Amino acid sequence: MKNVLIINGHQRYENIAEGNLTRAYIDIADKFLTKNKFNVKHSVVESEYDIKNEVEKFNWADYFIVQYPVYWMGVPWITKKYIDEIFSAGVGSVTYLDDGRSREDLSKKYGSGGLMKNKKYMISLTYNCPINEFDNKDGFFDGLSLDEANIATHKTFQFCGVKPMKSYSVHNIFKSNFDLEVELKKFEETLKINFL
Numbered sequence: 001m002k003n004v005l006i007i008n009g010h011q012r013y014e015n016i017a018e019g020n021l022t023r024a025y026i027d028i029a030d031k032f033l034t035k036n037k038f039n040v041k042h043s044v045v046e047s048e049y050d051i052k053n054e055v056e057k058f059n060w061a062d063y064f065i066v067q068y069p070v071y072w073m074g075v076p077w078i079t080k081k082y083i084d085e086i087f088s089a090g091v092g093s094v095t096y097l098d099d100g101r102s103r104e105d106l107s108k109k110y111g112s113g114g115l116m117k118n119k120k121y122m123i124s125l126t127y128n129c130p131i132n133e134f135d136n137k138d139g140f141f142d143g144l145s146l147d148e149a150n151i152a153t154h155k156t157f158q159f160c161g162v163k164p165m166k167s168y169s170v171h172n173i174f175k176s177n178f179d180l181e182v183e184l185k186k187f188e189e190t191l192k193i194n195f196l
Contacts (some may be wrong), residue, residue, distance in 0.1 A: 004052055004195075005031050005061035008044045009068030011076035017069055021126050021173060021180075025067050028184050029124075031192050038063075045082040054086045059094045063195070064121040064162070066153070074152060082154060090115075095160045116159025121162045122194050124187065125169040165194040 007031055010022035023137070033040050041057055043049065068079050075083070086148075087095045093115070100112030129140065137143040146169055147154060154164060168190040170183045 001037055001039050002062045003039045003060050004043070004063045004065065005057050006022065006030065006033075006040060006042050006043065006065045007079075007082075008046075009067075009075060009079035009082070010068055010077045011046055011071070011079075017071075020073040021170075022067055022069065024180065024184065025124055025170075025187060027128075028187060029065055029067070029191060032188055033195065034110075036196065038195070041083075045076075045079045049119070051085050051089045054082075055090045055094050058086060058090060058116070062117070062119055063165075064157075065124060066121060067124045069126045070150075073149070087160060098120070099159075111155075111159050114159055117161035119162045120165050120194075121157045122190075123150065123167050123168070125150065126153060126173055127169055127171045128174050131169070131171045166190055 006026055008019075008022060010017070010019045012019050016115060030040055032041075041060065042059060043054055066079075068075055069075075074080070090096070091164055096114045098113040099110050100108055100114075101110055102108040125146075131146075133139040133141055134144060134146045134149060141149045147167055148166075150167070157164065168187055170187070172178055
């Protein structure tokens with residue numbers, strides 16, 4: 001059986017972002033993976049986690065799902081703190097050996113020293129912005145795709161050797177016509193693509 005670590009990257013802001021949407025996605029992922037015979041563990045960045053235990057979870061996992069709301073065009077600061085602490089604590093043993101370069105072998109490139117080369121990750125994002133702001137040269141993101149707009153998250157995992165799976169995103173989450181049931185079905189379809 002394969003092992004999946006689901007990371008709850010939500011940061012709560014009262015009356016703005018309570019975390020219910022993030023939990024709904026995590027619940028669906030947990031049920032889907034358990035039903036399909038994956039071992040599942042969870043991490044919550046907004047908790048009093050133990051860094052050593054979190055590094056062990058990264059060592060244990062074959063796959064990662066990182067579920068978070070996009071705040072100010074990136075991960076919530078507490079999620080960035082979690083990544084910084086865990087990935088740095090895993091240096092030399094779990095996450096990365098070094099930056100990949102070598103004085104003896106100049107063909108070795110920066111960013112090739114990751115130790116998690118047999119692992120994969122999926123990012124799942126919640127946005128208030130509409131989907132048509134991406135891949136649109138006249139849109140807010142100047143023509144960037146969803147993945148290009150989230151390059152920092154992708155490059156962080158790439159630095160550690162982890163391979164990307166298909167990303168998922170939900171949009172217009174504060175609009176009155178937002179239909180969570182429809183969106184959760186789309187999410188489950190993405191899980192099927194990535195894990196079955």
